[in-house]
Amino acid sequence: MSRNGDPEGGEPALPGPSSTARVRSGRDPFLVLCRCFSVITSLTAILCIAVNVLSAVRSFKNGSDVFDGIFRCYAVVIAFFVVLAETEWGFIITFWKVLEYWAGRGMLQIFVAVMTRAFPDYSESQRDLVLLQNIASYLLLACGLVYVFSGLLCIGLLKRSRQEKEITREQAINDLEELERRREELEQMLLTERT
Template sequence: MNASDAERQDLLPGSLSAAGGSSAPPPGGGDCLLHICRVFNFLTSVCALLCALAFGMSMWVRGDATVKDAYFYSGQAVRVFGIAIALLIVLVETEWHRFMHLVPLLDAWLGRGILHIFEATLTFREAYPSGTTDFHKSLELYRSAASLSLLVCGSVYILGAVTCIGVIKNAKQRQEQQVQRAEAELERMERRKKELERQLGRPPPAGLFL
């Protein structure tokens, strides 16, 4: 038996079946809780972007102020800070695992909820209009809706942390990631076996991967 035959034997049914047995996909095409959480992540990201837009509009309407003292610049700096927090929330809601390793506090639902409530409060406090025109009245209504929606999202996160829904969701998400890695490994092994079969000039046994 040559080296190619030995490598081929290592990849045949025993190793493939072992990999396949550990990577069975979850029934029903996924977990309902994870689907609901992903929709909620999207809605929370939209609310955070609305808060960022409210801060931007508030900075714009105050840009033509006649008196630009220390209070004016400190207020503008706070609004820039609010925009940065809103973008941070959007990045957190993507739940990119490499980024979440850098901010483990925000991986917990309690920490995430507190951040959202802080941003909602900051939006309501600092993104207020400076005049009485129709545009300023629209901005007042807009920032109220944006801050209230993000406040609701933060309250849901805190409620989920208290009821341990966040812990359950994180456990299910880790299990899903393990299944995806196992499926990717099985697919790689199948491609490698087919390549070895092609090099040996032998057709793969019928029904091996059925």
């Protein structure tokens, strides 16, 4: 068969170079949505880190509120773990398996939101900081609640299975591209030998 499928040539029917273009389609919309939500959660956790750092600095400067400063330092460390969990870095997931599950991740986010919101100082001089604390804590609380409810509905499990399928599909596409490149090299070698 020729490349077109005609039986006259002696060549087997091989896919044309555009076969990978047909195989490659857009990304999975569900995974894109999950990535976007993960970025939003990371940015919100970074906002919580910034707010807690500012609060800790102000607490230590006053000198009278050392305990609040120490509390804020703990909130910074735990919020940093929230950011790391959203990257889904294998090292973090290996040591803290609970962060692989969305319900566990959501509970951690809710905890950081409560820590960020705790002990607000309503004096006029710190009104801007209290506003930032409220914004950061309520945003992270909302993200945490979404994670907890999604985890209870097994959405995280669905995401992991779709990620595995996407990785397998990408590997298959890469293998197909490698085979096509190798086929083209062999065809070129055949052509040069015939001439």
